[in-house]
Amino acid sequence: xxxxxxxxxxxxxxxxxxxxxxxxxxxxxxxxxxxxxxxxxxxxxxxxxxxxxxxxxxxxxxxxxxxxxxxxxxxxxxxxxxxxxxxxxxxxxxxxxxxxxxxxxxxxxxxxxxxxxxxxxxxxxxxxxxxxxxxxxxxxxxxxxxxxxxxxxxxxxxxxxxxxxxxxxxxxxxxxxxxxxxxxxxxxxxxxxxxxxxxxxxxxxxxxxxxxxxxxxxxxxxxxxxxxxxxxxxxxxxxxxxxxxxxxxxxxxxxxxxxxxxxxxxxxxxxxxxxxxxxxxxxxxxxxxxxxxxxxxxxxxxxxxxxxxxxxxxxxxxxxxxxxxxxxxxxxxxxxxxxxxxxxxxxxxxxxxxxxxxxxxxxxxxxxxxxxxxxxxxxxxxxxxx
Amino acid sequence: xxxxxxxxxxxxxxxxxxxxxxxxxxxxxxxxxxxxxxxxxxxxxxxxxxxxxxxxxxxxxxxxxxxxxxxxxxxxxxxxxxxxxxxxxxxxxxxxxxxxxxxxxxxxxxxxxxxxxxxxx
Numbered sequence: 408x409x410x411x412x413x414x415x416x417x418x419x420x421x422x423x424x425x426x427x428x429x430x431x432x433x434x435x436x437x438x439x440x441x442x443x444x445x446x447x448x449x450x451x452x453x454x455x456x457x458x459x460x461x462x463x464x465x466x467x468x469x470x471x472x473x474x475x476x477x478x479x480x481x482x483x484x485x486x487x488x489x490x491x492x493x494x495x496x497x498x499x500x501x502x503x504x505x506x507x508x509x510x511x512x513x514x515x516x517x518x519x520x521x522x523x524x525x526x527x528x529x530x531x532x533x534x535x536x537x538x539x540x541x542x543x544x545x546x547x548x549x550x551x552x553x554x555x556x557x558x559x560x561x562x563x564x565x566x567x568x569x570x571x572x573x574x575x576x577x578x579x580x581x582x583x584x585x586x587x588x589x590x591x592x593x594x595x596x597x598x599x600x601x602x603x604x605x606x607x608x609x610x611x612x613x614x615x616x617x618x619x620x621x622x623x624x625x626x627x628x629x630x631x632x633x634x635x636x637x638x639x640x641x642x643x644x645x646x647x648x649x650x651x652x653x654x655x656x657x658x659x660x661x662x663x664x665x666x667x668x669x670x671x672x673x674x675x676x677x678x679x680x681x682x683x684x685x686x687x688x689x690x691x692x693x694x695x696x697x698x699x700x701x702x703x704x705x706x707x708x709x710x711x712x713x714x715x716x717x718x719x720x721x722x723x724x725x726x727x728x729x730x731x732x733x734x735x736x737x738x739x740x741x742x743x744x745x746x747x748x749x750x751x752x753x754x755x756x757x758x759x760x761x762x763x764x765x766x767x768x769x770x771x772x773x774x775x776x777x778x779x780x781x782x783x784x785x786x787x788x789x790x791x792x793x
Numbered sequence: 794x795x796x797x798x799x800x801x802x803x804x805x806x807x808x809x810x811x812x813x814x815x816x817x818x819x820x821x822x823x824x825x826x827x828x829x830x831x832x833x834x835x836x837x838x839x840x841x842x843x844x845x846x847x848x849x850x851x852x853x854x855x856x857x858x859x860x861x862x863x864x865x866x867x868x869x870x871x872x873x874x875x876x877x878x879x880x881x882x883x884x885x886x887x888x889x890x891x892x893x894x895x896x897x898x899x900x901x902x903x904x905x906x907x908x909x910x911x912x913x914x
Contacts, residue, residue, distance in 0.1 A: 447849040448824040649823070649850050719827045720847050743826040743849050750827075772829070772845065 418464035419570045419627045423634055427645050435542030437465040440647040447649035451745040454616060454654055455786075458576040459646035460637055466571055467545030468624055470563045471556055472535035483534030484527060490555050491525060491536065496673055496692055498683035499536070505529035507596040507611055511673045511681050512540070512548060517694015518669040519676065521548050522661070526598040526611060537598060537609060539571070539622075541663050570630040575620035575654070577789065578642040583610070583621045586636060590621060594793040606633050612791070616651070617658025617784055619791045656751060657744050659712055659783025665723055666710060666739040666753055674701040675755070677710045677783075708736060708755040712785060713769065715741075716777035720750035721769035727754050728768045728775060735760060738769060746786045752778070794882070795898055796907035797858045802882055805898050809864065810890045812843070814855060817911055819881035823848040825874045830866040831888055837861055839897065844887050846877065859897040861890030 415438045424431065429440030439462070442450060453459055471490065473483040488500035497510030507526040514520050521544045526537040540548040545566065553562040574583055584591040587601035593612040601608050606629045614620040625633050637643055652662070661667050667676045672694065674682065679702070686692045690699065715721055725738040741752030752769065760767065763782050768775040795803045800818035804811045819825070827847035837843055837857035844855040866888045869876055877885040892898065902910060 441850070442823060446824050448826075451849075653849055719829055719845065719852070722852065743847070745849065 416465075418462055419630045420462045420464065420572075420634060423631070423638075424462065424645070427638075429645070429647060432648070434648055435465045437542070439465060440645070442647040442649045443645050445644070447647070447653065448745050450644065450646045450650035451653050453644050454576045454618065454646055454650060455746060456577065458574055458578040458582050458620075458640075458643045459616075459650070460634075460643050461573040461575065461646050461651055462570070463542075463573050463622070464566070464570040465542035466566070467538075467540035467542060467548060468565050468569065468571055469538050469540070469549060469552065470535055470565060471538060471552065472561050472563070474559055474561050476534060480532075480534040484536075486559050487534070487536050490560055491538075491552070492686070493691070493693070494551060494555060495523075495525070496678075496682045496686060496698075497525065498685045499525055499527075501685075502527040504533035505598045507598055507613060509596075509681055511678060512551070513673075513693040514669055515693050516669075517672045517692070517697040519663070519667045519671050519673060520544065520551070520669060522663050522667065522678070522681070523548070524611070524613065529599055537624075543664055565624070569624050569626050570634075571622060571624050572630070572634065572637070573614050573616075573620060573622045574637065574643065575614045575616040575618045575646075577619065579618070579620040580791070582637070582640050582642055583623075585640070586633070592793065595619065595790040604632075605629070608633070615658070615660055616654035617660070617786055617788045618654075619789055652740075653742055653745060656740055656742060656753070657746055657784065657786040658788060659753070659785055661710065661753070662740055671755075672698060672701060674698055675706065675708055675710065706758045709758050709761050710739070710753055711756055711761050712781045712783040713738070713741075713752040713754060713767065713778045714747075714781045714785075715750035715752060715769060716779060718750075718774070718776040719771045721752045721771050721776065721778070725752070725754075726770040727756055727778070728770060729760065730766060730768065732768075732775075734770075735767070741769075744785060751781075751785050753783070756780075795858075795901035795903060796910075797856075797901055798910060799856050799858070801855065801858045803858050803898055803901060805892065805895065808892050808895065810859060810861060810892045810898060811886050812858060812888050812890060813886040814846070814877065814881055815907070816881045819878050819885070822846055822853060822877070823850055825877040828870040828874045828877065828887070830868075830870065831863045833863050833866060835863045837863065837890060847874075855887060857890070858901060859890065859892060860894060861892045863888050864891050865889040
């Protein structure tokens with residue numbers, strides 16, 4: 408028998424979501440809005456054209472700070488990097504104050520335990536790291552990081568006493584800089600500390616929609632005031648999980664638990680950029696032998712983007728066949744692209760079939776529908792780099 | 794018009810029943826982006842998969858509420874699936890069935906009974 412599921416948690420914005428007509432569903436252990444009154448298509452398009460507000464408080468923000476400071480903040484951060492690097496694929500030691508890196512948590516076989524963002528705190532407290540992991544995996548991830556940290560560093564999860572809000576879209580800069588002047592000067596993938604009208608926020612210029620935008624970590628006791636102010640801006644609408652998923656799919660971004668899991672290496676997932684050159688050359692990452700072999704041409708499968716040429720959306724689990732009818736892989740994420748007006752998907756295929764333009768079929772309810780390998784992102788990213 | 798607990802409606806005209814999904818179902822589905830319709834000539838039993846409605850979020854089956862043979866399908870839904878959201882109980886019909894046993898239609902809920910059922914959800 409399965410264990411009874413633990414009761415669902417609520418984010419500090421639960422009441423605001425219900426009041427805004429949010430349809431609440433269980434997600435990653437929380438009751439979260441899958442959509443609001445306007446529906447997924449309208450919410451998706453609003454985010455691409457204006458600014459969408461996403462409650463991502465189910466995710467796992469945490470801090471890692473030296474247990475005691477040596478007085479040299481750069482030397483302190485080397486300790487933090489030395490704790491984190493054995494767990495992940497990235498180069499943390501080279502992070503400058505306020506810089507964020509997307510990286511991957513690895514198991515002993517070089518498979519992905521999660522994907523995550525690691526930032527170095529901005530000056531003047533630039534000896535610690537701010538980390539955000541996925542909601543569904545956060546308990547395991549936190550345990551792993553906490554265990555690696557002791558006794559050299561202190562680990563602090565802040566998911567229960569703070570809310571995380573993403574504001575995404577072309578109007579995000581104007582909207583957030585009206586509340587926290589200065590955020591307009593930030594470059595994508597940087598972090599800053601801001602304070603205005605009694606609200607403090609750790610602000611990153613980042614997101615998972617392909618749009619420019621910000622993610623703000625705010626104490627629970629301040630979040631209602633911030634969120635009311637945010638939604639009072641006519642350029643902003645609350646956006647649910649449905650549109651969050653269609654936006655990240657169009658952006659070609661993998662969703663952990665779907666497009667990646669413990670069996671998938673970052674090379675198979677097409678995340679080579681997240682496997683740092685320094686780490687490859689040193690061969691000091693978990694599963695180094697497998698990753699080196701895959702990089703040298705020993706891949707058996709790789710994540711690709713598919714444009715579905717006809718018929719129904721091909722969703723997670725749909726088989727991918729070659730033109731001879733042999734099953735060559737599976738769709739890991741798929742759905743209707745509101746921006747392109749047609750179904751798109753991601754899935755894994757043998758490397759011989761990964762070239763853009765390769766014709767394949769996807770099997771939906773027993774019927775083969777034509778599909779074509781296309782470059783990702785499906786919809787161009789619009790990140791702001793300064 | 795008669796209704797099922799699966800939120801389909803049936804309108805009988807002679808021995809031809811028009812079948813669709815209710816306004817409640819359309820609202821629950823969200824934005825419909827694709828409809829897979831049955832083949833004309835196919836014979837249905839109550840509970841058979843008659844059609845599939847795809848919203849942005851998910852695929853949902855539509856079941857045949859009664860027995861009958863498919864005589865016509867609403868081709869409009871192929872090009873304009875959003876018709877299901879815009880006019881679920883009129884222009885957004887799915888199929889017409891030649892009904893074998895009209896008492897199957899009469900056995901379904903009438904509108905007050907369906908509305909009472911919705912109130913329990």
